[in-house]
């Protein structure tokens with residue numbers, strides 16, 4: 341069989357076989373509506389509540405602070421929209437490199453005249469300037485600060501504790517999109533003084549269409565949808581029971597293997613950087629490369645100009661290398677990446693995101709670099725003979 345290298349784990353991850361087993365077992369045996377009072381319903385309720393307890397322990401939260409959602413986009417929307425709708429937030433402080441689920445939601449609310457959006461300055465690695473965050477928080481106390489833990493396109497990471505402290509100093513609410521980091525790093529909701537955190541199961545070898553929003557117990561918010569009182573009146577609609585079971589299982593597995601996986605995948609990323617630099621010297625990198633300042637699962641490379649920039653991903657795909665240009669959510673669209681634009685990436689170069697996960701091996705890295713080098717050589721885009 342032809343080799344394929346799946347290096348798009350920041351877009352989504354393959355399901356862990358143990359997660360598949362947990363989901364299928366639940367689908368086969370638990371069929372009641374969790375809101376029903378008979379025992380089939382109570383069984384489903386029991387499964388949801390034990391998943392909630394298990395997840396809450398992993399992030400030092402209370403079970404009632406875990407609100408199940410359909411994933412990251414919904415979690416970000418609930419946090420931001422409810423902060424404006426229910427908490428009296430009139431100013432949102434965020435960055436130009438956030439995921440569109442945050443940026444477009446905030447901008448939409450501003451367009452409706454419900455709040456103002458203030459974008460912090462970011463440095464050339466895509467990291468929000470702390471002085472800029474502090475200046476805006478001081479100017480707009482009581483605002484919502486929404487800054488992602490690690491950028492999904494370039495991997496640059498921020499210190500959540502520093503931002504959480506700063507938010508509290510100025511009486512601001514603090515939301516972080518932790519979609520790329522929950523399950524990859526230990527996160528303690530109390531240590532970082534979070535009000536909202538967003539999680540999506542499919543980024544950590546769990547199923548698509550399920551996630552949770554951490555909502556600090558002190559916040560009184562209500563559902564964006566009407567017609568159901570589920571999830572403490574914060575998310576109306578019958579729960580995705582088997583998805584919740586899969587989410588909890590994927591979080592548990594991620595937690596058990598977190599330290600070893602961080603080390604193993606960081607080694608793979610470092611190896612990728614070393615090998616690609618040696619093989620294609622014209623390659624540059626976007627975002628922070630340091631292990632402490634960067635997500636170990638993401639590497640964004642800047643490819644020298646070719647005669648077929650728009651076709652590079654397609655050519656890699658034809659060779660069996662699966663990766664992304666910009667964020668996955670944009671990969672079907674012709675538009676460039678707002679993140680690369682914000683960090684001043686030259687528009688004649690192509691940014692390619694390679695992202696690693698639990699099933700990535702050294703062979704995948706070697707294969708991808710070989711294929712990229714071959715494609716660039718055919719184009720004459722590089723000076724080296726490979």
Ligand SMILES: Cc1ncc(COP(=O)(O)O)c(C=O)c1O
Nearest residue numbers: 411412413439441492517519540
């Ligand atoms: C940082 C970030 N936030 C939010 C999302 C959206 O998550 P979901 O696909 O679960 O809606 C993604 C997915 O690409 C992401 O990377």
